[in-house]
Amino acid sequence: MIRFDQVTKIYDQNSRPALEDISVEIDRGDFAFLVGSSGSGKSTFIRLVLKEDRATRGAVYVAGQNVANIPSWRVPKLRRGIGVVFQDFRLLPNKTVAANVAFAMQVIGKSRAVIRETVPEVLKTVGLEGKDHRMPHELSGGEQQRVAIARAVVNKPGILLADEPTGNLDPTTSMGIMSVLDRINQNGTTVVMATHDNVIVNEMRRRVIELRDGRLVRDEAQGIYVGAQDRKRAAEPKQSAV
Numbered sequence: 001m002i003r004f005d006q007v008t009k010i011y012d013q014n015s016r017p018a019l020e021d022i023s024v025e026i027d028r029g030d031f032a033f034l035v036g037s038s039g040s041g042k043s044t045f046i047r048l049v050l051k052e053d054r055a056t057r058g059a060v061y062v063a064g065q066n067v068a069n070i071p072s073w074r075v076p077k078l079r080r081g082i083g084v085v086f087q088d089f090r091l092l093p094n095k096t097v098a099a100n101v102a103f104a105m106q107v108i109g110k111s112r113a114v115i116r117e118t119v120p121e122v123l124k125t126v127g128l129e130g131k132d133h134r135m136p137h138e139l140s141g142g143e144q145q146r147v148a149i150a151r152a153v154v155n156k157p158g159i160l161l162a163d164e165p166t167g168n169l170d171p172t173t174s175m176g177i178m179s180v181l182d183r184i185n186q187n188g189t190t191v192v193m194a195t196h197d198n199v200i201v202n203e204m205r206r207r208v209i210e211l212r213d214g215r216l217v218r219d220e221a222q223g224i225y226v227g228a229q230d231r232k233r234a235a236e237p238k239q240s241a242v
């Protein structure tokens with residue numbers, strides 16, 4: 001679904017690459033965490049998937065297509081297949097919950113009948129049943145993030161990218177958001193979530209892709225563990241399943 005083939009991204013020739021020689025493959029239906037400290041390259045990874053930036057070397061494939069070969073007039077179509085959620089929600093403050101979600105359908109020309117039918121369904125999926133007519137400022141942070149998720153998935157994208165979606169939320173509210181993302185993933189959407197939050201990562205037990213200074217240092221799916229403790233773990237013989 002998403003494939004990075006030896007991807008390097010250099011913004012500035014005088015600093016280290018934001019991403020360096022990253023090869024990673026995230027299959028359809030996967031749920032993967034993208035972790036790493038500030039500046040490790042997580043947002044750059046997300047921007048390359050969305051073709052908001054271009055790789056300096058290597059290739060990024062989304063749904064089998066090398067994004068470098070997608071002409072600019074077709075980029076909106078690429079992005080329509082990818083829902084995005086951010087730490088700061090980014091809701092339209094003067095529109096109701098339902099109107100925020102409906103707006104994402106209106107801009108791609110969905111009919112009023114389809115919108116009227118779909119919006120309540122997706123609000124139910126994210127646990128906001130009955131809150132259709134609230135304004136964003138009348139909602140808690142967790143509820144606002146649920147609206148943002150509803151808006152990101154209402155057009156049924158194959159991929160959901162979440163960049164620190166729980167960064168502004170307390171631990172309990174964050175776990176609520178994680179169960180929403182989990183449900184969306186169970187429905188077949190590939191989810192990639194960038195996060196600093198180790199508690200969530202440990203709790204969810206999903207694939208972890210870790211970047212450090214732009215390099216891939218951990219990906220269980222590829223058996224990559226770089227770092228003193230992890231090197232030891234990788235070297236241990238695997239127990240055979242009996």
Ligand SMILES: Nc1ncnc2c1ncn2[C@@H]1O[C@H](COP(=O)(O)OP(=O)(O)OP(=O)(O)O)[C@@H](O)[C@H]1O
Nearest residue numbers: 011012017018036037038039040041042043044045
């Ligand atoms: N537009 C840009 N121009 C120049 N350098 C950039 C640009 N965007 C990011 N960088 C640099 O690339 C590196 C990776 O940044 P990136 O934003 O991808 O990290 P991140 O892991 O998402 O960090 P955070 O968790 O703080 O959001 C950093 O050194 C950053 O300063």
